[in-house]
Amino acid sequence: MKVILINRKLGGSRSIELGRLSRALLSLCCLGLPLGLVAGGYLFGQENEANSMRGVALDGLQEELEAQQRELAALQDRAERKLQAMTINLAQLQARLTRLDALGQHLTAMADLEEGEFDFSQPPAMGGPLAGEFNVEYETSGLEVELGLFQDQLSDREQQLDILETLLTNRKLEEQGWLSGRPIEKGWISSYYGKRTDPFTGKPAFHHGIDFAGKEGSNVIAVASGVVTWTGSKSGYGEMVEISHGDGFVTRYSHNKQALVQPGDVVRKGEAIALMGSTGRSTGAHVHYEVYKHGRSVDPSSYVQRTRR
Known part of the structure; x- marks a missing residue:
């Protein structure tokens, strides 16, 4: 090439x-x-x-x-906000627990409970057989554990307060229905239950109640809670108020100037039911107080001298 x-x-x-x-x-x-x-x-x-x-x-x-x-x-x-909220919640639970403890101790003192009868500082006694076995495994942070413990303590305190409230309510109801004390706010006993000289005839007679003398127009009060079964004028009694207290007890308040209640009214212990007067067979302003148990007249003295249970 x-x-x-x-x-x-x-x-x-x-x-x-x-x-x-x-x-x-x-x-x-x-x-x-x-x-x-x-x-x-x-x-x-x-x-x-x-x-x-x-x-x-x-x-x-x-x-x-x-x-x-x-x-x-x-x-x-979010975790920081949740932690902050849990911390605030824990502080609030602590405050609630402190208030509940103080309230419980105050109510216990008010209820005049005997020492050891109701110890608010201890959880309520409870028990029972285990109904089935449960195995629960969980992991929580320390703060969540504290919150759970405080929730449990609050539940215990609230349960104890419920028990204490029921106890106080029952005691209050018993106290309200407990016949005791005098049917007047001020005054003195002018005639006792039993045999006496009749102030009108001068002859021996049986007196079925106690007379409490006082100022005309002063309050006549109920000696226990109950239901008014009678108001009006009755021969010998003048203006009378009759109250049924249950368990067979009936009380009568006579010679009133004016009744302050009507049949069917529910009255509480210590409530004014009439004004003292001198109506009916009476020599002056007083209230004739009678107590009937199962239809039989009984001496009111034992109930007048009664103290709180």
Whole structure:
């Protein structure tokens, strides 16, 4: 193979004879250079694409990391707020428990309970067989454990207050229905129960009540709670009020100037039911007080001298 080289300036030419090896090298250079350029461009493009993909992936990871950091910050903020709320709740529970303890001790003192009869500082006594077995496993923080303990203590105190309230209510009801004391606020006994000289005839007679003298118009009071069964004028008694107290007890208040209640009224112990007068068979302002037990007249003296149970 010949290669002719032409020199335009000198106007001459020169021919070179190429052998096989030279032809192979020349062909390799002519074909290899474009192929190399193409291959280099391809590899360069692949590398740029890989770099671009790596950049996109890194950007995505960075955004995800930032999102997780924001979520973590929000969780921490919520946890701090919850901890603050639990701390405030714990303080409120402590205050409630203190108030309940003080109230319970005050009510216990007011109830005049014997020492040891009702110990508010101790949980209420209770028990019973175990109905089935339960295995409960849980994990809580120290603050949650404290809250749970305070909740339990509050439940105990509230239960004890309920018991104490029931006890006081029952005692109050018993006290209200307990016949005791005098049927007047001020005055004195002018005649006792039993045999006496009748003030009108001068002859011996049986007196079925106790007379309490006092100022006309002063209050006549109920000696126990009950239901008014009679008001009105009755021969010998004048204006009378009759009250039924249950358990077979009935009391009568006679010679009143004016009744302050009506049949069917529910009255409480110590409530004013009439005004003292001198109506009926009477020599002066007083109240004739009678007590009936199961329909039989009994001496009111034992009930007048009664004290609180």
